[in-house]
Amino acid sequence: MLDNLFAGFSIVFQPLTFGLMVFGTTLGVIIGALPGMTGSMGIILLLPIVYYLPADTAMIMLAGLFCGAMMGGSVSAILLRTPGTPSASATLLDGYPLCQQGKAGKAIGIATVASFFGGIFSTACLILIAPQLARVALQFQAADFFSLSIFGLTIMASASAKNIIKGLLAGWIGLLASTVGIDVIVGVDRFTFGNIYLMGGFQLLPVLIGVFAVAQVFTEVPVLKDENRIVEQKIKMRDVIPSLGDLKAISMALIVGAVIGVFIGIIPGTGGAISCFLAYNVVQKFSKNRDQFGNGAIEGVAAPEASNNGTTGGAMIPMLTLGVPGDAVTAVMLGALTLIGVKPGPLLFIEMPHVVYAIFSGMITIQFVMLILGFLSAKFAPYVLKVPYQILMPVIMVLCVVGAFTLGNSLFDVLVAVVFGVIGFFMRKYGYPGAPLVLGVILGPMAEDNLNRAMLVSGNDWTILLQRPISLFFLILSVVSIVFALIAAYKINQEEKKAS
Amino acid sequence: MKKTRRADFGMGLGFMALAVFVFISANRMMQVEKGIGPGDYPKVVAGGLFILGAILSMDSFLRGFPPLTEKVDRKAVRRLVVFIAVSLVYLWSMRFLGFVAATPFFLFFGIYFFGYRKWLTMALVSIGVTAAIYLIFRVLFLVMLPVFRLF
Numbered sequence: 160m161l162d163n164l165f166a167g168f169s170i171v172f173q174p175l176t177f178g179l180m181v182f183g184t185t186l187g188v189i190i191g192a193l194p195g196m197t198g199s200m201g202i203i204l205l206l207p208i209v210y211y212l213p214a215d216t217a218m219i220m221l222a223g224l225f226c227g228a229m230m231g232g233s234v235s236a237i238l239l240r241t242p243g244t245p246s247a248s249a250t251l252l253d254g255y256p257l258c259q260q261g262k263a264g265k266a267i268g269i270a271t272v273a274s275f276f277g278g279i280f281s282t283a284c285l286i287l288i289a290p291q292l293a294r295v296a297l298q299f300q301a302a303d304f305f306s307l308s309i310f311g312l313t314i315m316a317s318a319s320a321k322n323i324i325k326g327l328l329a330g331w332i333g334l335l336a337s338t339v340g341i342d343v344i345v346g347v348d349r350f351t352f353g354n355i356y357l358m359g360g361f362q363l364l365p366v367l368i369g370v371f372a373v374a375q376v377f378t379e380v381p382v383l384k385d386e387n388r389i390v391e392q393k394i395k396m397r398d399v400i401p402s403l404g405d406l407k408a409i410s411m412a413l414i415v416g417a418v419i420g421v422f423i424g425i426i427p428g429t430g431g432a433i434s435c436f437l438a439y440n441v442v443q444k445f446s447k448n449r450d451q452f453g454n455g456a457i458e459g460v461a462a463p464e465a466s467n468n469g470t471t472g473g474a475m476i477p478m479l480t481l482g483v484p485g486d487a488v489t490a491v492m493l494g495a496l497t498l499i500g501v502k503p504g505p506l507l508f509i510e511m512p513h514v515v516y517a518i519f520s521g522m523i524t525i526q527f528v529m530l531i532l533g534f535l536s537a538k539f540a541p542y543v544l545k546v547p548y549q550i551l552m553p554v555i556m557v558l559c560v561v562g563a564f565t566l567g568n569s570l571f572d573v574l575v576a577v578v579f580g581v582i583g584f585f586m587r588k589y590g591y592p593g594a595p596l597v598l599g600v601i602l603g604p605m606a607e608d609n610l611n612r613a614m615l616v617s618g619n620d621w622t623i624l625l626q627r628p629i630s631l632f633f634l635i636l637s638v639v640s641i642v643f644a645l646i647a648a649y650k651i652n653q654e655e656k657k658a659s
Numbered sequence: 660m661k662k663t664r665r666a667d668f669g670m671g672l673g674f675m676a677l678a679v680f681v682f683i684s685a686n687r688m689m690q691v692e693k694g695i696g697p698g699d700y701p702k703v704v705a706g707g708l709f710i711l712g713a714i715l716s717m718d719s720f721l722r723g724f725p726p727l728t729e730k731v732d733r734k735a736v737r738r739l740v741v742f743i744a745v746s747l748v749y750l751w752s753m754r755f756l757g758f759v760a761a762t763p764f765f766l767f768f769g770i771y772f773f774g775y776r777k778w779l780t781m782a783l784v785s786i787g788v789t790a791a792i793y794l795i796f797r798v799l800f801l802v803m804l805p806v807f808r809l810f
Binding site for chain 1: 663666667670674677681684685688689691693694695696697698700701704705707708711712714715718732734735736738739742743746747749750753754758762765766768769770772773774775780784788789792796800801802803804805
């Protein structure tokens with residue numbers, strides 16, 4: 160393994176790869192810091208460039224953006240009381256009070272160190288767990304992969320929304336969209352209505368661009384926003400770097416946050432938004448300074464930041480080994496991998512180990528780059544946050560157009576992105592999560608292909624899905640995830656009833 | 660969510676109708692002896708969609724609809740429709756004008772539309788961003804962009 164890691168480092172430190180890694184991480188910090196812009200949108204904006212890069216370089220750049228965005232979200236949470244990404248929602252509880260006390264630099268410094276620790280811990284877990292899990296996944300057969308894709312869809316649907324039915328419906332619409340085009344098994348035209356552009360089906364990239372990026376622009380259209388109001392204060396670099404006393408005070412919060420982050424990250428369909436609150440609550444419960452939480456406790460900044468960056472490596476474990484993304488950002492990354500001809504799953508570790516280990520080595524290096532960028536962001540973020548939304552949104556729209564057009568040099572793909580943007584807008588408006596829809600488009604062909612193969616092997620015996628232990632295991636997990644989500648939804652409804 | 664129940668009911672019915680359409684269309688597709696035919700998988704998906712749509716409709720119906728108190732924000736709807744229409748015109752115009760000629764106009768309009776009113780900045784950003792995107796994508800990464808073509 161060490162040999163492979165060193166080989167990975169030799170790729171990471173090639174000038175182009177290293178430069179793009181720093182670029183990706185910097186862009187991630189900026190995008191993460193801008194409220195309303197998420198890591199998924201950042202990755203989407205980089206997709207046109209990804210086409211023209213080697214797979215390992217492209218993935219390292221995207222991983223940099225993923226980690227950078229996770230950290231960047233804390234900057235606006237601290238300075239604006241608005242989390243840049245949902246994963247930084249818990250950071251503002253103590254980050255903003257620190258800012259009001261004139262300690263914005265200290266808060267950003269603590270958030271940076273915590274993100275670094277969470278990132279390193281989760282990368283170590285990724286390196287240790289992923290190859291073992293891939294080895295197990297090599298035993299999977301067609302029926303198992305079909306059940307796995309059903310599991311991926313149900314768990315993401317059940318975890319991504321208050322209303323599980325809407326999550327499942329979004330996933331099912333994605334599955335339906337994946338059936339459009341010429342059927343790969345027999346070659347029959349399906350739901351194209353004679354349109355030649357639809358014969359290839361809905362391509363993943365325009366769907367991704369539409370649901371995540373164009374929908375975001377459309378969401379901003381009805382509301383005219385004021386420019387962001389930042390608490391003005393001079394931040395000195397010496398205040399940003401935490402003292403030894405601060406590090407000692409947050410050590411337990413770092414460990415607890417990172418462990419929770421990795422655990423939550425591994426579970427498909429969850430992510431930083433869930434783990435940050437969980438870590439915050441656990442650390443608050445066991446802290447000696449629990450009374451200070453909510454009034455500017457540095458542990459209250461460290462725990463959620465270690466936790467949300469802890470999810471980064473965790474979320475990549477199921478994506479790389481099973482081809483099932485851990486959260487919305489890794490769902491987009493999975494799409495990016497597919498676009499550049501890399502098929503995530505257990506075979507990736509055998510067929511393209513250089514890509515896998517370059518990602519591992521890249522993830523380690525990214526944490527150090529992020530540490531430096533995080534400290535610097537205290538100085539420069541206030542300027543970035545002053546960029547008016549009125550300018551930013553039309554520019555994003557143009558980048559979406561360029562991104563969709565590059566897929567096949569076709570304006571039809573851009574039209575698909577706009578149509579899915581409108582669909583994504585209404586989905587947001589009526590509480591349907593976007594990630595299961597995209598996952599449905601990704602997993603749909605995998606599910607159909609493997610179901611067909613399972614039926615061919617078994618002579619059309621559907622009970623093969625229950626006879627294979629791995630397949631049965633995933634189907635049971637799917638049912639359990641839905642039952643748990645239904646119970647949670649029932650409890651929320653009861654509480655809402657009581658409240659009203 | 661209480662306030663979306665009325666819409667949920669309608670959407671549930673819509674999903675059920677879509678599922679019926681998919682099922683009927685898929686049922687007409689050819690059958691195969693071994694494995695699954697081209698229509699089998701869409702039929703399974705349509706079945707799931709029908710059940711989920713029915714649950715959504717039933718659930719929102721049984722809970723009851725809240726009284727219609729909120730008025731539709733017509734101004735917001737109009738803004739959205741106008742922006743989508745302008746985006747579609749931008750796409751259509753790129754077929755003839757190409758990326759370089761069409762984009763500055765779209766950006767200028769978009770920035771104005773979002774409420775920014777510093778004219779010089781708007782002009783500079785519109786031209787500058789178009790030039791930067793062209794240089795980065797077309798010149799540096801050799802990505803194809805729509806070109807000027809009148810005929």
